[in-house]
Amino acid sequence: MISFDTDGHRFNLRAVAVITTGDHVLLHMLEGDEYWSLPGGRVEAGEDAATAVAREMREELDIEVQVGHLLWIVENFFAGGGRAHHEVGLYFATEVPPDARILDLDARHSGSEQGRKLEFAWFNRHALASIDVRPAFLRHALAQDPLQFAHIVCRDFA
Numbered sequence: 127m128i129s130f131d132t133d134g135h136r137f138n139l140r141a142v143a144v145i146t147t148g149d150h151v152l153l154h155m156l157e158g159d160e161y162w163s164l165p166g167g168r169v170e171a172g173e174d175a176a177t178a179v180a181r182e183m184r185e186e187l188d189i190e191v192q193v194g195h196l197l198w199i200v201e202n203f204f205a206g207g208g209r210a211h212h213e214v215g216l217y218f219a220t221e222v223p224p225d226a227r228i229l230d231l232d233a234r235h236s237g238s239e240q241g242r243k244l245e246f247a248w249f250n251r252h253a254l255a256s257i258d259v260r261p262a263f264l265r266h267a268l269a270q271d272p273l274q275f276a277h278i279v280c281r282d283f284a
Contacts, residue, residue, distance in 0.1 A: 127167075127168035127169065127170050127171075128168060128169050128170065128171060129168050134209075134210060135209070135210045135211060135212045136209055136210070136211045136212070137211075137212050137213070137214075138168055138211065138212075138213040138214070139168060139169045139175075139213075139214050139216075140166055140167065140168055140169070140213055140214070140215040140216070141166050141167065141168075141169050141175040141176070141178035141179045141182065141215075141216050141218070142164045142165070142166035142179065142215050142216065142217040142218065143164060143165050143166050143179045143182070143183055143191065143193070143218060143220035144164060144197055144217050144218060144219050144220060144268075144273065145164075145165070145191075145220050145221070145222060145228075146219075146251065146268075146273075147229060147231070147248075149250050149251055149252060150231055150248040150249060150250060150251060151164075151248070151249055151251040151254075151268050152164075152165065152228065152246060152247075152248055153165075153246070153247060153248075153249055153259065154186075154237070154244050154245060154246045154247075155244070155245045155247075156239060156242055156243075156244055157242045157243040157244070157245075158242065160258065161258040161259065161260045162247075162249070162257060162258065162259045162260070163259065163260050163261075163264075164217070164264065165182065165183065165186060165187075165244075165246070166178075166179060166182055166215075166217075167181075167182040167185075167186075167239075169216075175216040175218070176193040176218060177193075179191070179193045179218050179220060180193050183220070183222075185239075186237040186238065186239060186244055187228055187235070187237050187246070188237075189222055189223065189226050189228060190223065191220050191221060191222050191223075192220065192221040192222075193218050193219075193220050194218060194219035194220060194221065195218065195219050195275075196216060196217070196218055196275065197217045197218060197219050197273055197274075197275060197276075198215070198216075198217040198267065198275065198276050198277070198278055199214070199215075199216060199217075199276075199277045199278070200213075200214070200215040200216075200217060200261065200263070200277075200278045200279075200280060201213075201214055201277075201278070201279045201280070202214075202215055202261050202280045202282070203279075203280070203281045203282070204260075204261070204280075204281070204282040215261075219273065228246065231248040232248075234246070234247050235247070251268040251269055252269045254268060254269065260282060261280040261282055262280065262282050263278050263280045
Protein backbone atom coordinates (compact mmCIF):
# COMPACT_ATOMS: atom_id res chain seq x y z
CA MET A 127 0.00 0.00 0.00
CA ILE A 128 1.16 3.51 -0.70
CA SER A 129 1.72 4.86 2.77
CA PHE A 130 4.96 6.23 4.19
CA ASP A 131 6.38 8.67 6.71
CA THR A 132 8.11 11.82 5.55
CA ASP A 133 8.90 15.20 7.07
CA GLY A 134 6.83 14.53 10.18
CA HIS A 135 3.76 13.39 8.24
CA ARG A 136 2.22 10.05 7.35
CA PHE A 137 1.38 10.14 3.63
CA ASN A 138 -1.42 7.94 2.22
CA LEU A 139 -2.85 7.52 -1.25
CA ARG A 140 -6.49 6.52 -0.68
CA ALA A 141 -9.15 5.31 -3.11
CA VAL A 142 -12.75 5.82 -2.00
CA ALA A 143 -16.17 4.47 -3.00
CA VAL A 144 -19.09 6.91 -3.07
CA ILE A 145 -22.10 4.60 -3.03
CA THR A 146 -25.48 6.27 -3.16
CA THR A 147 -29.03 5.13 -3.71
CA GLY A 148 -31.68 7.80 -3.93
CA ASP A 149 -31.04 10.28 -1.12
CA HIS A 150 -28.88 7.85 0.87
CA VAL A 151 -25.13 7.30 1.07
CA LEU A 152 -23.29 4.29 2.48
CA LEU A 153 -20.89 5.13 5.30
CA HIS A 154 -18.82 2.95 7.57
CA MET A 155 -17.21 3.13 10.99
CA LEU A 156 -14.11 1.18 11.97
CA GLU A 157 -14.17 -0.51 15.37
CA GLY A 158 -12.60 1.87 17.89
CA ASP A 159 -13.36 5.01 15.88
CA GLU A 160 -16.06 7.53 16.80
CA TYR A 161 -16.72 8.93 13.33
CA TRP A 162 -18.19 7.77 10.01
CA SER A 163 -16.43 7.82 6.64
CA LEU A 164 -16.85 6.56 3.12
CA PRO A 165 -15.53 3.05 2.43
CA GLY A 166 -12.22 2.63 0.67
CA GLY A 167 -8.59 2.09 1.42
CA ARG A 168 -5.03 2.66 0.44
CA VAL A 169 -3.87 2.06 -3.10
CA GLU A 170 -1.20 -0.59 -3.53
CA ALA A 171 1.97 0.11 -5.54
CA GLY A 172 1.30 -0.56 -9.24
CA GLU A 173 -2.49 -0.53 -8.73
CA ASP A 174 -4.75 2.13 -10.23
CA ALA A 175 -7.22 3.81 -7.87
CA ALA A 176 -10.40 2.42 -9.48
CA THR A 177 -9.04 -1.11 -9.12
CA ALA A 178 -8.22 -0.36 -5.48
CA VAL A 179 -11.86 0.67 -4.85
CA ALA A 180 -13.13 -2.61 -6.32
CA ARG A 181 -10.57 -4.62 -4.30
CA GLU A 182 -11.47 -2.84 -1.06
CA MET A 183 -15.19 -3.53 -1.56
CA ARG A 184 -14.42 -7.23 -2.14
CA GLU A 185 -12.27 -7.33 0.99
CA GLU A 186 -14.60 -5.32 3.25
CA LEU A 187 -18.07 -6.38 2.02
CA ASP A 188 -17.47 -9.40 -0.22
CA ILE A 189 -19.24 -7.72 -3.15
CA GLU A 190 -18.29 -6.87 -6.71
CA VAL A 191 -18.89 -3.23 -7.56
CA GLN A 192 -18.89 -1.15 -10.71
CA VAL A 193 -16.46 1.75 -10.27
CA GLY A 194 -17.58 4.79 -12.24
CA HIS A 195 -16.29 8.29 -12.81
CA LEU A 196 -13.98 10.26 -10.57
CA LEU A 197 -15.97 12.64 -8.35
CA TRP A 198 -13.39 14.35 -6.18
CA ILE A 199 -9.66 14.72 -5.78
CA VAL A 200 -9.09 15.51 -2.11
CA GLU A 201 -5.95 16.74 -0.40
CA ASN A 202 -6.71 15.93 3.22
CA PHE A 203 -4.56 17.16 6.10
CA PHE A 204 -5.47 15.90 9.57
CA ALA A 205 -4.12 14.65 12.88
CA GLY A 206 -4.64 11.07 13.98
CA GLY A 207 -2.87 8.58 16.16
CA GLY A 208 -0.62 11.30 17.53
CA ARG A 209 0.77 12.34 14.16
CA ALA A 210 0.07 14.65 11.24
CA HIS A 211 -1.32 13.03 8.09
CA HIS A 212 -1.22 14.16 4.47
CA GLU A 213 -3.61 12.09 2.40
CA VAL A 214 -4.54 12.30 -1.26
CA GLY A 215 -7.93 10.73 -1.86
CA LEU A 216 -9.49 9.78 -5.18
CA TYR A 217 -13.28 9.48 -4.72
CA PHE A 218 -15.24 7.48 -7.31
CA ALA A 219 -18.96 7.12 -7.97
CA THR A 220 -19.51 3.41 -7.32
CA GLU A 221 -22.49 1.11 -7.93
CA VAL A 222 -23.34 -2.17 -6.23
CA PRO A 223 -25.32 -4.97 -7.87
CA PRO A 224 -29.12 -4.53 -7.53
CA ASP A 225 -29.41 -7.76 -5.51
CA ALA A 226 -26.60 -6.93 -3.04
CA ARG A 227 -27.52 -7.39 0.64
CA ILE A 228 -25.90 -4.04 1.40
CA LEU A 229 -28.83 -2.28 -0.32
CA ASP A 230 -31.08 -2.90 2.71
CA LEU A 231 -31.27 0.74 3.84
CA ASP A 232 -32.71 -0.06 7.27
CA ALA A 233 -30.11 -2.63 8.35
CA ARG A 234 -26.66 -2.22 9.84
CA HIS A 235 -24.17 -4.30 7.88
CA SER A 236 -20.88 -5.73 9.05
CA GLY A 237 -17.54 -6.13 7.38
CA SER A 238 -13.91 -6.31 8.40
CA GLU A 239 -10.67 -4.45 7.84
CA GLN A 240 -7.46 -6.24 8.80
CA GLY A 241 -9.12 -8.09 11.68
CA ARG A 242 -11.11 -5.08 12.94
CA LYS A 243 -14.87 -4.88 12.62
CA LEU A 244 -16.49 -2.42 10.24
CA GLU A 245 -20.07 -1.27 10.63
CA PHE A 246 -21.83 -0.07 7.47
CA ALA A 247 -25.02 1.99 7.50
CA TRP A 248 -27.04 4.19 5.16
CA PHE A 249 -27.54 7.88 5.95
CA ASN A 250 -29.64 10.53 4.28
CA ARG A 251 -27.01 12.52 2.41
CA HIS A 252 -28.93 15.77 2.92
CA ALA A 253 -28.88 15.35 6.73
CA LEU A 254 -25.20 14.79 7.50
CA ALA A 255 -24.59 18.11 9.29
CA SER A 256 -25.28 16.55 12.70
CA ILE A 257 -23.14 13.45 12.12
CA ASP A 258 -19.37 13.21 12.63
CA VAL A 259 -18.34 12.37 9.07
CA ARG A 260 -14.71 12.64 8.05
CA PRO A 261 -13.28 14.31 6.14
CA ALA A 262 -15.65 17.12 7.10
CA PHE A 263 -16.12 18.40 3.52
CA LEU A 264 -18.32 15.34 2.91
CA ARG A 265 -21.19 16.83 4.93
CA HIS A 266 -21.69 19.44 2.21
CA ALA A 267 -20.29 17.68 -0.87
CA LEU A 268 -22.57 14.65 -0.48
CA ALA A 269 -25.67 16.89 -0.28
CA GLN A 270 -25.16 18.22 -3.82
CA ASP A 271 -27.65 17.26 -6.52
CA PRO A 272 -26.05 16.01 -8.65
CA LEU A 273 -22.66 15.24 -7.13
CA GLN A 274 -20.15 17.41 -8.98
CA PHE A 275 -16.47 16.97 -9.73
CA ALA A 276 -14.16 19.10 -7.58
CA HIS A 277 -10.62 19.40 -6.29
CA ILE A 278 -10.87 19.88 -2.52
CA VAL A 279 -8.28 20.80 0.08
CA CYS A 280 -9.48 19.82 3.55
CA ARG A 281 -7.68 20.68 6.78
CA ASP A 282 -9.32 18.84 9.69
CA PHE A 283 -7.11 19.56 12.68
CA ALA A 284 -9.96 19.85 15.20
